[in-house]
Each structure stands twice: as structure tokens, then as C-alpha cells.
Amino acid sequence: MPTDIAQLEKLLSEARNIVLISHFNPDGDAVGSVTAAYHYLKMRGKNPRIILPSTYPANMSFLEPEDPADRIVICETERGKALGLVAGADLLVCLDLNRLSRTEYLEEAILSSSAPKILLDHHIAAELDRFDLAISDIKVSSTCELLFRTLLQLPDIASDPGRIPLRCAESLYVGMMTDTNNFSNSVFPGTFDMAARLIARGVDKDGLQEKVLCCYSVSRTRLMGHMIKDSMKVIPRHRAAYMLLGNHDKKRYHFQPGDSEGFVNLPLAIAGIEISALFTENTEGGYVRVSLRSKSKVNVNRLAVRFFNGGGHRNASGGRLYIPLEEVPAYFEKALDEYSDEEKFS
Ligand SMILES: [Mn+2]
Known part of the structure; x- marks a missing residue:
């Protein structure tokens, strides 16, 4: 197992209250990556929660956790709740952002938390030194693609996409599909490989495309x-x-x-x-x-x-x-x- 994956596995196994955070003005990759991570961690018996700095596009709402108690907390409108979650976290995971300032109102709370901090991101010039563990790669289509590859390396998934919960797989697909503008930009061979394996896993590609891309007023x-x-x-x-x-x-x-x-x-x-x-x-x-x-x-x-x-x-x-x-x-x-x-x- 590569060192960063071993470290990730250790941090995940030691934590219970895991807070997942993405960037201000969240896009499909932001919502896709935090919800994918949520569904995976839920399967592991953890208590994951999601915070987004500001509200996300309505066509992503079907990715929300089904448990009303776990609904995504929007910091802009529920600041107290969001800061409380960060303060009570024993692990913080930032997804799809290269600078902590992209979390806006959450930056200070994240920095003052004593919980270990993980970054998983695909942007240029990520602030690697502000995290205990940074998984950063710019040669991927999206954070969701990087998360997919990372999950495959974890012991419980063991390279078998069939072990990824379906809702997690759907979130991963949506993030990748939207960040590539439906397979037109930043597409790598691994991106098609991911799509193929997720479809084989049972992801309904056409259904997701209709939900996310044919939704305008x-x-x-x-x-x-x-x-x-x-x-x-x-x-x-x-x-x-x-x-x-x-x-x-x-x-x-x-x-x-x-x-x-x-x-x-x-x-x-x-x-x-x-x-x-x-x-x-x-x-x-x-x-x-x-x-x-x-x-x-x-x-x-x-x-x-x-x-x-x-x-x-x-x-x-x-x-x-x-x-x-x-x-x-x-x-x-x-x-x-x-x-x-x-x-x-x-
Ligand atoms: Mn992205």
C-alpha cells in the first residue's frame, strides 16, 4: 500500500466524527466529492457530516444524504451549526479546493481545530503544508476521479468497484461528468476507465445525465x-x-x-x-x-x-x-x- 493510502486508512480508522468540507460556490465536483465521501464513510460505520460554505445548484440535491439529520449544512445560512460541527470533528477532510481561503467563513475554524486535516484535490498549487495528509494530483479530470482512485486502494474496497456503495458511485460519476463538461475537457484515459467501471458497477449513466444536465428552467x-x-x-x-x-x-x-x-x-x-x-x-x-x-x-x-x-x-x-x-x-x-x-x- 502506498504511504499516503496507509496514512489515510489510519486516520479514517481512528476517527468517528468526520467533517467533509468543499469550496464556496460549490459545483458538481464539490457536491459530488463530499457526498461520495459521505456515503463511503457511512458504510464504514462512521459519523460523517458535510459542510458547504455557500448553497449548491438545485440539480445536485438528489445527492444529499437521505437521513434528515445528515443534510448538508450551508455555512452562509447556518454558520453556528457549521462552526459547531468543525469544532466537534475528530477529522477534517477538505475536497476539491487548493486553498483554505476557498472555504471562506470556515477557514479560521479549520485552522484553529486540533483535529487532523486531510486534503484531496486536483487543482494547481494546493496548500499542501496546511494539511496533515494531502492527496493532490492535477493529472485527473476531477476531485471525484481522484477520490475514486483513492477509494480503490483502500483495504475494504480492494480494487473492486463493486464494493463501493451505489450512492457513492453515483456521486463520483456526477462530479466527474460535470467537471469535464460531460467528457469534453480535462479528460484522461483514467477518466474513461473510471466511467466504464462505475457503469459496470451499476451507475445509471443516462439517468444521471438527465437529472443533472436536462434540468434547466x-x-x-x-x-x-x-x-x-x-x-x-x-x-x-x-x-x-x-x-x-x-x-x-x-x-x-x-x-x-x-x-x-x-x-x-x-x-x-x-x-x-x-x-x-x-x-x-x-x-x-x-x-x-x-x-x-x-x-x-x-x-x-x-x-x-x-x-x-x-x-x-x-x-x-x-x-x-x-x-x-x-x-x-x-x-x-x-x-x-x-x-x-x-x-x-x-
Ligand atoms: Mn473540481
Whole structure:
């Protein structure tokens, strides 16, 4: 058994109250990885609980634990409960985040807890030294893929996906499917291997796809039309396109969390567009959320780190800007002007 797996097995076997945490604005991989870990730990007779810093997209709600007492705690609305869980944990597991600051209001509580801390993540530049055990690999599609591989190495699963509880397997599949944009980005040979083995395990691929991907409201579909037709601007000299999503449009189209999922990928379907950006005004104000995507030869991680207070992956990164939404177009163009070819194609 590799050393990190042996250490993981030791930490899991010694703990009972295990708290699973993922990042602010949780996506499918965040919800998938914490719920997958929950269902696995439940099978082991542990007392796992899940905390997310903010609310998650409604199409993921079927992944929630069935026991009402174990429902996911959203820190933004139930801060006291969330902090109480962290304080009472004898093991903390962070999934799908590279920096503790991505847990927002939970960062301080996590740092002041004396419980051992585990990280399981697939982002660049993870804060490995802040954890007792870090399982970090950027050559996987998703945290769910990394978790799948990790579970297979644990003694009770012993390389047999048939021993993974079905609900855990479903969560793993959903996280991988959403993080790869349904098998279109960051897909490795191991990703198809995982999909094949989970389907053989009994995961209903078509059913999950319908639940997660065919779930939009009429207003979300109209908002998407509005974004492409009225908001998208193309900057031909930089082979880039961007869209702005302001609070006015959110209100007009009855915006719900998760509604803008996938919008940033749309301009990449245009021939010759290599960089796409979506700038979303935070509902509470204060900052603009930045999502960046690129075609394979262009690196948007460096762009996100240098100009947008963020980072992520080579072809999919995010960040924040602390300027009014109307100043974003000029800032974005200036950033692209200053982004050298050396950085862009590195
Ligand atoms: Mn992820």
C-alpha cells in the first residue's frame, strides 16, 4: 500500500466524527466529492457530516444524504451549526479546493481545530503544508476521479468497484461528468476507465445525465439566449470573447444558483476563439466573479493568477475582481494586451 493510502486508512480508522468540507460556490465536483465521501464513510460505520460554505445548484440535491439529520449544512445560512460541527470533528477532510481561503467563513475554524486535516484535490498549487495528509494530483479530470482512485486502494474496497456503495458511485460519476463538461475537457484515459467501471458497477449513466444536465428552467434558457445575443463581445485581435452577467439581468431572468453553469464555455464553440470569459456581478455586491476558459494550447491559469486574483487549471480558471462591472471590459482588454505570448502558450 502506498504511504499516503496507509496514512489515510489510519486516520479514517481512528476517527468517528468526520467533517467533509468543499469550496464556496460549490459545483458538481464539490457536491459530488463530499457526498461520495459521505456515503463511503457511512458504510464504514462512521459519523460523517458535510459542510458547504455557500448553497449548491438545485440539480445536485438528489445527492444529499437521505437521513434528515445528515443534510448538508450551508455555512452562509447556518454558520453556528457549521462552526459547531468543525469544532466537534475528530477529522477534517477538505475536497476539491487548493486553498483554505476557498472555504471562506470556515477557514479560521479549520485552522484553529486540533483535529487532523486531510486534503484531496486536483487543482494547481494546493496548500499542501496546511494539511496533515494531502492527496493532490492535477493529472485527473476531477476531485471525484481522484477520490475514486483513492477509494480503490483502500483495504475494504480492494480494487473492486463493486464494493463501493451505489450512492457513492453515483456521486463520483456526477462530479466527474460535470467537471469535464460531460467528457469534453480535462479528460484522461483514467477518466474513461473510471466511467466504464462505475457503469459496470451499476451507475445509471443516462439517468444521471438527465437529472443533472436536462434540468434547466425556461428563464435560465432565455437568459442563456440573452447572454449570447446581447451580452457577448468578441475581441478578434486577442481571439477572445467575454460576457457580463449583472444583477439587473439576474433579476430579470429569475436567476438561481447554478443557472450560469456552462455559459462560459459557449463562446469557445466559435471557430478561432481561444479564450472565453464570464464576469458575474455578485448578488450581494462587492466583487465580480471571474470564470475563464480556453482551448487547449492557451493557458488561462496564468491569466487568472496575474490579473484576476485567482487560478485553477490550464484551460479552466476563476477569480475575483474588486471593481464595478462596467469597468470590467476595459480591464479585461488591458489584461489581454499585457498577457505575453510567453505566458499565454506556456
Ligand atoms: Mn473540481
